[in-house]
Amino acid sequence: MPTEKLPTQHLQEEMTAWRHDFHTHPELGFDESRTSTKVADLLREFGLEVHTGIGRTGVVGILQRGNDTRSIGLRADMDALPITEQNTFDYRSSRKGVMHACGHDGHTSMLLGAAKHLSQNGEFNGRVVFIFQPNEEHGLGAPAMIEDGLFKRFDVDEVYGMHNIPGMEIGTFATRSGPITASENLFEIEIEASGGHAALPHMGVDAIMVGSEIVGALQTIVSRKLNPGLNGVVSVTEFVTNGMRNVLPGHATLKGDARALTPEINQVIEARMRQIVKGICLAHEVNASVTYDTIFPPTINASAPAKAAVEAATNLVGVSQVDGECPPKLFSEDFAHMAHAKPGCYMLMGNGTSGSNSRPLHSDDYDFNDEALTYGSSFWADLVQQQLGQQ
Ligand SMILES: [Zn+2]
Numbered sequence: 001m002p003t004e005k006l007p008t009q010h011l012q013e014e015m016t017a018w019r020h021d022f023h024t025h026p027e028l029g030f031d032e033s034r035t036s037t038k039v040a041d042l043l044r045e046f047g048l049e050v051h052t053g054i055g056r057t058g059v060v061g062i063l064q065r066g067n068d069t070r071s072i073g074l075r076a077d078m079d080a081l082p083i084t085e086q087n088t089f090d091y092r093s094s095r096k097g098v099m100h101a102c103g104h105d106g107h108t109s110m111l112l113g114a115a116k117h118l119s120q121n122g123e124f125n126g127r128v129v130f131i132f133q134p135n136e137e138h139g140l141g142a143p144a145m146i147e148d149g150l151f152k153r154f155d156v157d158e159v160y161g162m163h164n165i166p167g168m169e170i171g172t173f174a175t176r177s178g179p180i181t182a183s184e185n186l187f188e189i190e191i192e193a194s195g196g197h198a199a200l201p202h203m204g205v206d207a208i209m210v211g212s213e214i215v216g217a218l219q220t221i222v223s224r225k226l227n228p229g230l231n232g233v234v235s236v237t238e239f240v241t242n243g244m245r246n247v248l249p250g251h252a253t254l255k256g257d258a259r260a261l262t263p264e265i266n267q268v269i270e271a272r273m274r275q276i277v278k279g280i281c282l283a284h285e286v287n288a289s290v291t292y293d294t295i296f297p298p299t300i301n302a303s304a305p306a307k308a309a310v311e312a313a314t315n316l317v318g319v320s321q322v323d324g325e326c327p328p329k330l331f332s333e334d335f336a337h338m339a340h341a342k343p344g345c346y347m348l349m350g351n352g353t354s355g356s357n358s359r360p361l362h363s364d365d366y367d368f369n370d371e372a373l374t375y376g377s378s379f380w381a382d383l384v385q386q387q388l389g390q391q
């Protein structure tokens, strides 16, 4: 367990109760009405100024101390996933087909813990904007709040987000300056060939064969067209045709997912994909169309907030427990939109290395580690004290 030195240790039991309640009552993106009502009620109870309905189900809590105009935004996500939970503990999901399998129940609880602690004990001069966002999983909640005037109504100098990482030791933190999470891009390739009789392939054009060549060639983008020092992923995840046992298909659809850590890498992947499809289709005299949509941009940490986050974490848990230059992650995060709007930093926090705490995010037997509540909320509290401390 965390030592008593951690500032929010006294709230461990209370945060655990909130977390278990959220876990039992998970809600999908933009449907977080029970969750956001509870968040808003608790923030009011702590004495914060509360604004609801921002980006549909988003909630903002304001804590002002003194008259300084400096301000800091701290963000947690509240949504769950369409997964049926396999865990059997007593606070397991009560809703079939909906589960907190990404730990947003923990993120919400630890930001609430930080709000309670700072409202009672915070000695700073400035404004803390606590941001509880909906629908992270579809990448829609952060842009919805920003479009709804989040930073116009509640301006911040810098903004921070945090995510638990299963398999990373409890009480450890990691981040980096620059790209920290990848962009996610969904692509779809429609191949229009002429099809034909299975016994007379020379009379038509087989869309499966053309599609297969494309699937193979797409794997050369990362292995042969990207600088090996850069990161990217191209995955074809669906291959659907209208063929039958004795009919060569005339139509094939390839769908997939591509990840990139910078817009430049993303442009290379998209351009090479279009070129490969065009070239192979030309060779077989068939037509194809390509759509390539970026649904999550990459999260880019600005250097000053990244430095501040590393400093706060190091003061909290010690230099050996903080990696300030961790490798970037190839998953995606809609905090990217907030870090694009304001100088920001996305922090990774250990969720433990055993049992359900070490299962991959989005697994039906994953669980947030309650021990991380004190580490996460203490990090938030110390970061505020550090950034808005008395000058
Ligand atoms: Zn997730």
Ligand SMILES: [Zn+2]
Residues within 6 Å of the ligand: 102, 103, 104, 136, 163
């Ligand atoms: Zn998540």
